[in-house]
Amino acid sequence: MSIQIFGLPVSRGVAIGRAVLIASSRVDVPHVFIDPARTEEEIARLLTARDVVATEFDALKRDLPADAPAELAAILDVHQMLLQDEALVGAALDWIRQRHYNAEWALSAQLEVLARQFDEMEDAYIRERKVDLEQVVERMLRSIGRGSPSPMPDPGQNARDFGGDEPLILVASDIAPADMVSFKRSVFCGFVTDVGGKTSHTAIVARSMDIPAVVGARQASGLIRQDDCIIIDGDAGLVIVDPSPIVLEEYRFRQRQAELERGRLARLRHTPAVTLDGERIELLANIEMPEDSPGALEAGAVGVGLFRSEFLFMNRAGNLPDEEEQYDAYRRAVEAMKGLPVTIRTVDIGADKPLEGMSSSELRHESVLNPALGLRAIRWSLSEPSMFRRQLRALFRAAVHGPVKILIPMLASQREIRQTLENIAHVQRQLTDAGKPFGQCELGAMIEVPAAALTMPIFLRHFDFVSIGTNDLIQYTLAIDRADEAVAHLYDPWHPAVLQLLHTTIAQARAAGKGVSVCGEMAGDPAFTELLLSMGLRSFSMHPTQIASVKQRVLRADTRRLAPLLDQVLSCEDPEAACTQALLTGAAAIAPKPMAA
Incomplete structure (x- = not known):
């Protein structure tokens, strides 16, 4: 039976495919598509974990004290039976063979399938055995985690490498930033999550991948089953499960129309962005990894307006990149842009982008009830000066290879500005003393806290340019958590207070002769292009996939x-x-x- 699920539309377009569910678990489960050539190796990881847990159960039963209740031995027998049941391990092996899931993902996916079957059983006693199943799987997941990690797949692989000809759609309660980094270049043609807002991390990455997504769909992961045929209507925020043939054909027609429109826009990629009255507009790209630079050039970007360096720090189990690794990444991004400017934001960790394995001082962030107001971005960098200086040294060294601008996130006070400048001066002295070549970088501040927008003269005295991060500026101005679907409807980029802050920030920067750009989601939304132009904005930074749509509006505008x-x-x-x-x-x-x- 076909059902409809409504959520928030966060990335436009239509996606049609088979559902791939990520089940929630008390154990952190990495979700990785393995290289098909390593299928047998991954199967061995799962079977080894099963054997290890079976040995543990045997030892537990053997060591039971003589006066232990008989029920304990019976429970261990049940767990052993579940461990050997083909419905669990055998089916998990099929997920590895057919979909090329890593062992952890395959096991948690099969747990989700079996858990639903238990939930539907009429007998209360049998229904409660789901807890035993969950305990067995959790023990196996912990055992797998102690072994060798799953190998990462070739990013060039596509959906046909992972279980057939049909596209795949990811469905989850939420998607961790670490998983989003893994999935960014993978096989999914759409995302559906139970939670999240229009500028949550999942939404931003979905837009950056130029694929349809619906977030805040509440019970979607509970209503959709593995391999269900689903449609994502990214314009309406609608998910259709098991659509009828007529509905399916209608959406396939809409997909073809959208493809034609993308083809028309693609013809503009190398057309200069100049308004009808001759105003040249700078359309820059937001990127997350050095490998994104060629795509930015291909889309017609005239530089990088935001390199989110925090993605270099993710999926590393707390082993942060050293200076040489960062230098190499920044150098590759700069060289790939062939002399065009690259603006690199210092690490913006926190809120919806936590790091694994945080140090003791960082753990203070974990205890904050609302991480968006905690130890994040420049606050975290200033609390970890050795890490911050390591990144700054890498940035200045990369500037030898091309124009680099350094952007500092979430500054809010004179004290933070002073500490940042002191760290920069210290790093420059270190490089000079060490005899290492380094370039000169323009220094910019992100305006994403109302306190910064309201004290612009202070910022303009110390920085060469400013970049307005509208996602956080809206969040902090309206006092909402932009990743919380419960208040997502209050996230309003059209709010008069937001527009006033944008207008005054742009006007003050222009009056001071300083560069100003917008690098948040508003920059890539064609609905705001003319309004931002009327405010005097001449520099927009967005994901490369959004450049053509904004350029079309620019070419038709007369300022x-x-x-x-x-x-x-x-x-x-x-x-x-x-x-x-x-x-x-x-x-x-x-x-x-x-x-x-």
Whole structure:
């Protein structure tokens, strides 16, 4: 029977494919597609874990004291039976052979299948045996984790390498940032999660992959089963499970239309972004790894406006990259951009991007009820000066190979600015004393905290440029957690307070002769292009897949005619409606409704 599940639309388009579920577990489970050539090796990891746990159960039963209740021995017998049951281990092996899941993922996927079967049983006693199954699987997962890690697959592999001709759609309660790093270049054509907001980490990565996604879909992972045929309507925030043939054909038609539109936009990739009145607009790319640089050039970016360096720090079990590894990564990104500027943000760890294996001082972050307000970004870097200086040295050394700009995230006070500048000066002295060549870098501050936006003169005295991170600026201005689906409806980039902060930040930077860009999600949303142009913004940074759509709006814009738009939008109670109406009427004058007192 076909069902519909509604959530938040966060990445547009249509995806049709088979569901791949990631089950929740008390044990951290890595989700990795293995190289098909290493299938037997992965099978051996699973069987070895089974044998180790079986030996543990035998030892536990043998060492039971004489006065132990008979039920304990019976429970161990049940666990041994479950351990040898083909419905568990045999089926998990099939996930490895057919879908090329790593051993941990295969076992947790089969646990999800069996757990649902237990839930549907009428007999209460049998139904409660699900707990025994979960305990057995948890013990096996811990045993697997003590062995060799799963090998990473070739990023060039596609869905046909992992279980047939049909595309795959990832379904989960939530997707950890570490998993998103692994999946970024993998086989999925869409994402569905129970939780998350429009600018949650999952949503941002889905947009960066240019694939449809729906988040905040509540019970999606409980309603969708492994291998269900599902449709993601990324425009409506709709997930359709087991669609009828008529619905399936309709969405396939929409997919073909979208493909044609992408082809039309692709023709603009090397057209200069110049407005009708001759204003040259800088369209930059947001990237996450050095390997993203060629894609940025191919999309027509004239530089990198945001290199999120924290992705170099993820999926490392707490073993942070050293100076040489970072230098090599930054150098590769700079050289790949062939002389175009590369803006690299220092590590922005925290909130929805925690690190594994954090040190004692970092553990303070873990205890914060709302991590978005805790030890993150520059706060974390300043609390770990050796790590921060290691990254700064790598950045300055990479600047020998091309133009590098350094961007500092989440600055909010004069004290943080002073400490940052002291660290930079210290690093430059270290490099000079060591005789290591380094380049000169422009230094920028991210404006993503209202305190920074409201004290712009201080920032403009110390920095060469500013970059507005709208995702966090909106979050902190409106006092909501942007990753929490319970308040996701309150996340409003059109809120008058947000627009006022954007306008004044851009205006003050331009008046001071300093560069200003927007690198948050608003920059890549064509709905905001004309409004940002009217504010005086001339530098936009976005994921490469969004450049063509924004460039199309730029090429059709006349900044002289957009001048009346700003006053109309800022003076209205409903800025989004005012902007839409003004653009429909050619930015003609509107009688604005006065703001409520």
